Structure formats: C-alpha cells, structure tokens
Amino acid sequence: MWRRFLSLFxxxxxxxxxAEESSIVTGKPHEAVLTLTNANFAKAIDDPANPKWLLKFYxxxxxxxxxxxxxxxxxAPEIAGKMAIGKVDCTQEKKLCNQHNVKSYPxxxxxxxxxxxxxxxxxxxxxxxxxxxxxxRPHVQMMDSMDSxxxxxxxxxxxxxxxxxxxxxxxxxxxxxxxxxTLMTQVFSQAARKMQAEGHFLLLQPHADVSSLxxxxxxxxICRVEAHVAPRCVENVQDIQxxxxxxxxKAANVATVTALxxxxxxxxxxxxxxxxxxxxxxxxPEQIEDAKQRLTAFATTSDVRDKYYFGYFDGKQxxxxxxxxxxxxxxxxxxxxxxxxxxxxxxxxxYGMDVENFMAAVKSGSISSRLAGKxxxxxxxxxxxxxxxxxxxxxxxxLVLVVLALGVGLASCxxxxxxxxxxxxxxxxxxxxxxxxxxxxxxENANENESKKDK
Numbered sequence: 001m002w003r004r005f006l007s008l009f010x011x012x013x014x015x016x017x018x019a020e021e022s023s024i025v026t027g028k029p030h031e032a033v034l035t036l037t038n039a040n041f042a043k044a045i046d047d048p049a050n051p052k053w054l055l056k057f058y059x060x061x062x063x064x065x066x067x068x069x070x071x072x073x074x075x076a077p078e079i080a081g082k083m084a085i086g087k088v089d090c091t092q093e094k095k096l097c098n099q100h101n102v103k104s105y106p107x108x109x110x111x112x113x114x115x116x117x118x119x120x121x122x123x124x125x126x127x128x129x130x131x132x133x134x135x136x137r138p139h140v141q142m143m144d145s146m147d148s149x150x151x152x153x154x155x156x157x158x159x160x161x162x163x164x165x166x167x168x169x170x171x172x173x174x175x176x177x178x179x180x181x182t183l184m185t186q187v188f189s190q191a192a193r194k195m196q197a198e199g200h201f202l203l204l205q206p207h208a209d210v211s212s213l214x215x216x217x218x219x220x221x222i223c224r225v226e227a228h229v230a231p232r233c234v235e236n237v238q239d240i241q242x243x244x245x246x247x248x249x250k251a252a253n254v255a256t257v258t259a260l261x262x263x264x265x266x267x268x269x270x271x272x273x274x275x276x277x278x279x280x281x282x283x284x285p286e287q288i289e290d291a292k293q294r295l296t297a298f299a300t301t302s303d304v305r306d307k308y309y310f311g312y313f314d315g316k317q318x319x320x321x322x323x324x325x326x327x328x329x330x331x332x333x334x335x336x337x338x339x340x341x342x343x344x345x346x347x348x349x350x351y352g353m354d355v356e357n358f359m360a361a362v363k364s365g366s367i368s369s370r371l372a373g374k375x376x377x378x379x380x381x382x383x384x385x386x387x388x389x390x391x392x393x394x395x396x397x398x399l400v401l402v403v404l405a406l407g408v409g410l411a412s413c414x415x416x417x418x419x420x421x422x423x424x425x426x427x428x429x430x431x432x433x434x435x436x437x438x439x440x441x442x443x444e445n446a447n448e449n450e451s452k453k454d455k
Contacts, residue, residue, distance in 0.1 A: 029081040033072050036086040038096045045111045050084040052135055053111040054119065054128065057088045057097050062105040071125055079132040083110075110135070110197060120198050122263055131197070139192040143202045146212045153227060157200050160226055160255035163192075164213075166204040167220040184220055184237055191245045199253050224252045229300065251306070257295045258311040268309050269340025278312040278353055279322060280333045287333045288312065291353055295335075298355045308337075324372045337362055343372040 028049055036044055036055070045053050056072060058065035069087075076085045090097035090105065100109065100116055108119035112135065121131040143149050143164075153162050165188045185203065192201035204210065213223060213231050222245065223233040234240055234248055254268055260277065269275050276298070278291035291312050299310045315322060315332045322328075325336055325345045335358050336347035346367045351358040361367045 030084040031077040031080040033069075033076050033085045033087055036088050036093075036096075038093050041088070041096060044084075044086060045116075046114050051113055052083045052132075054083055054085045054131075055088065055109045055111060055116070056086070057090050057100065057102040057105065057107040057109070059091050059105045060089065065106045068106055068123060071123070071128070075125055075128050079129060082136045083132040112194075112196065117197065120267060135197045137196075139196045140189050140201050140203050142205065143208070144205050145208050146204075146210065149202055149204070149225060150227065152200070152202065153225065159198075159200075159253055160258070161253055162200040162202055162225050163188075163222065163249055163253075164202045164204060164225050164231075165220075165222045166206075166208065166210055168206050169220075182220070184222070184240065187240055187242050187245055188222060190242045191249055194242075194246060195249055195253070199249055224249075226255060229256050229296070254309055256299050256310060257292050258309070260311040260313050266340065268311065269338070271309065273307060273309050274337055274339045276308045276310045276335065276337055276355065276359070278310075278333060278335050278355075279315040279327050280312055281316055281329075282314040283316065291333055291335075294353050294355045298359065304359070326370075338372075344369050345372050346370070 030050055033056075034044065044050070045055075054072075056065070056068065058068075072085050072087070079085075088096055090102055100107075108123070109116045110119045110131075111117075119131075121127050141152070143152065149162065149164055153160070165185060167182050167185055169182065188201065188203070192199070195201070210221075213221070213225075213233075220237055221233050222237050222240070223231040225231050232252060234245065251271070254271070258264060258268060260268070260275075276295065278295055280287040280291050282288060295310045295312065299305060299308070313322065315327065315329055319329050325338065326347050327334065327336060328349070331349035333353045334347075334349045335351065335353055335355050336345055337359070338345045346362045346369055348358065348361065348367050351361070358367070
C-alpha cells in the first residue's frame with residue numbers, strides 16, 4: 001500500500017514539474033500570463049523569442065492585484081509576439097521580489113533585453129496594448145525635415161518632448177547605416193534603445209533644414225525639442241557618452257508645464273526635483289491659460305530651469321486630494337510647491353498664481369514648509385497606513401506581534417490571576433471554619449429545645 005502511495009506521489013510530482021517547465025518553453029511567443037519563480041525567471045526574460053516582458057509582482061491577498069489579473073489574462077494573447085506577461089507571487093518568491101526592490105503590490109515592471117525598468121504606463125487594457133506597441137517601434141526614427149519632427153511631436157509624444165539628433169556628415173540610406181557612421185549617432189542610438197519605453201528619439205537626415213533650431217553652420221547637435229519652447233541642446237556633443245546623454249534625456253523628458261493627473265503625478269514627482277504646481281478651476285479656460293503662461297515664464301528662466309518641474313492640477317476634480325496640502329476650492333487659482341517623496345509642501349493662498357513672488361517667499365523663508373496629510377485621528381491613521389505599506393513585510397509582522405501582545409494583555413485583565421485573589425491566611429481560615437461549626441451547633445441545639453417543649 002505504501003509503495004503504491006509513494007508511486008502515485010512521485011507521478012504527481014513529475015507531472016507538476018513537467019507542467020511548470022512547459023509553461024516557460026522558450027523559442028515561441030507566449031499567449032498567456034506565466035507564473036515566474038526564482039528558478040525560471042532568468043531563463044524566461046532572456047528568451048530571444050520574448051525579449052520584452054510586462055512583470056506583475058503581487059501578493060494573493062492584494063485587492064488591486066486581483067482586479068488587475070483578468071485584465072492581464074485578456075491582454076496577453078493580443079500582444080503575443082510584442083510583449084510577454086509574467087507574474088511573481090512575492091509571498092512565495094521573497095528573494096526575487098527583494099532583488100528587484102518590490103515594496104508594494106502590485107508593482108509593475110517591464111523587461112527589455114533582460115534588464116528591468118519601472119513600468120511607466122496605465123493599467124487599463126488599452127494602456128497596456130499601447131505600451132506594447134510603443135516599445136516595438138524603431139527606437140530611432142528617421143525624419144526628413146523639422147516640419148516632420150513637429151508633426152511627430154504633436155501626434156506621438158505623450159510627454160510633449162522629443163530628442164532630435166543631426167549630423168551633416170552622415171552617410172548611407174538607412175538608419176542602421178547612418179547610426180554606424182559617427183560616435184555621436186551611435187551614442188544617440190544606444191540611449192534611444194534604453195529609453196524606448198518612455199522617450200522619442202528622432203534622427204534628421206543630413207540635408208534637412210535645421211534653421212528653426214537656430215543652429216549655426218553645419219555643426220552636429222542633439223537637442224530637446226518642445227512646442228513653443230526654445231530647444232535645449234547637449235554641450236560638447238561630439239564627445240558625449242551614453243551615460244551622460246541618458247542623464248540629460250531622463251531629466252529633460254518632461255514638458256516645461258504638464259497637465260498633472262494619476263498617470264504622471266508620481267512619475268514626475270519622483271524624478272528628483274520638487275514640483276511647482278498651479279491649481280485651477282478647469283471650467284474656466286482663462287485660468288488654465290494664465291497658469292500655463294505664468295508657470296512657463298518662470299520655468300524657462302535659466303536659474304530655476306533645472307531645479308524644479310512644473311505642472312497644473314484641476315482643483316475641482318482633485319479637490320479631496322489637494323486638501324492634504326491645504327489647497328481649498330474657494331481659493332483658486334493658486335500655486336504651491338511640493339516635494340513628493342518627502343510629502344513636504346509650501347503653500348499660501350494669498351499669492352494666487354503669482355509664481356515669481358511666491359517662489360521668492362519660499363526661498364526667503366517667509367513661507368515655511370509643512371508636512372502633507374490630514375489632521376487629527378484621520379491624519380494619524382493615514383500616516384500609520386503609509387508607514388505600514390512602505391515597510392512591508394516587517395511592518396506587518398510587527399503589527400501582528402503588537403496585536404497579539406494586546407490580546408494577551410486584555411485576556412489577563414478579563415480572567416483574574418492569582419495575584420488578584422485575596423491572600424490565603426491559615427489562622428483566619430481555621431477561625432472561619434470554627435465559627436461556621438459553632439453556628440451550626442447552635443441552630444441544632446435550638447431545634448432540639450423546641451422539640452422538647454412540644455412534647
């Protein structure tokens with residue numbers, strides 16, 4: 001009997017292993033969401049047939065993770081061949097999740113040629129499909145004129161920014177031939193490949209008219225281009241290294257003034273610079289236009305251009321969110337300053353949208369910094385929630401231990417222990433027993449006397 005049981009168990013184990021291995025067969029595009037583990041992760045993302053992955057790091061108890069699961073299941077067959085989708089259970093694969101700095105659930109990352117990056121897109125079906133299409137386009141696109149550059153900028157760039165390279169000495173008829181011809185264009189191509197998911201890199205043909213970029217002579221250049229804003233170009237472009245160009249492109253890949261919302265607020269806010277934010281009533285177009293003009297005028301001054309990012313919020317739509325920064329709907333429009341990672345802000349509604357004087361007051365210390373969040377018990381609970389979320393799993397373990405300790409303490413109060421009972425004294429106890437016996441004897445004698453009288 002035991003031999004039969006052992007045989008069945010080994011058969012079940014063999015089938016399980018075979019099923020796991022079959023789920024990561026290499027050499028063909030995946031049409032379903034695959035379960036990735038520490039054992040098969042490297043093999044999966046290094047598969048030449050699936051060089052691009054969307055990866056969900058999750059916990060089974062996470063509500064947002066559960067809601068995302070059917071979306072990924074539906075999208076997987078639609079983007080097969082463009083991007084594979086994998087999921088990692090962080091309650092089982094703790095080492096793998098720690099290795100990739102997963103601190104909350106779900107965390108989405110994407111893999112490109114075996115390297116992992118934070119996923120920058122939305123989580124709806126259309127967002128994921130659009131992202132898959134985006135990372136499958138050529139990482140450098142050829143343009144024949146500045147007019148075609150601007151047309152591409154308006155149609156394709158979600159960020160409102162493109163990076164344009166031009167070298168008059170380029171040779172060859174294809175992008176591959178031309179990017180091989182100079183060190184500058186090779187570096188440009190390498191940076192474009194690494195930023196394919198978030199940036200737009202355009203290469204102008206040698207004969208293109210670049211007079212609108214105010215380039216003098218026939219010097220090569222790499223410039224950041226945005227509509228209605230003067231271009232910003234890399235210095236010493238002939239000697240530029242890939243790492244330096246990447247630093248420039250990542251910092252500059254944000255519009256001068258951005259319409260802020262759930263898709264880009266944290267992405268921009270965590271790039272390393274404080275956010276100067278205008279808050280407007282979107283039902284009043286003149287407020288939006290005035291805020292954009294004031295923010296742009298201040299943002300393009302050389303002494304602050306590389307210190308802050310700039311954007312504006314719809315104060316009506318995001319009313320509840322903005323209350324933690326003491327921005328009230330009756331005080332619109334107004335500007336405030338926010339350090340997103342530290343949750344520190346500077347705000348004074350009396351300045352309205354006077355950006356220049358508001359920032360001068362911040363710099364002088366006339367407006368002091370404050371910590372974002374709600375006040376009272378609600379604020380304390382909110383800060384506790386964020387502290388627990390940001391320090392998992394140790395915060396959860398500590399919370400469980402605290403709850404258990406409180407439970408034990410409460411139980412000890414409800415069920416009296418020996419120390420709460422009256423102390424035992426032998427002499428007192430004996431006297432009490434003797435007194436009880438005497439009472440019983442007296443009652444018995446009284447009963448006998450009553451009986452004699454009756455007779």
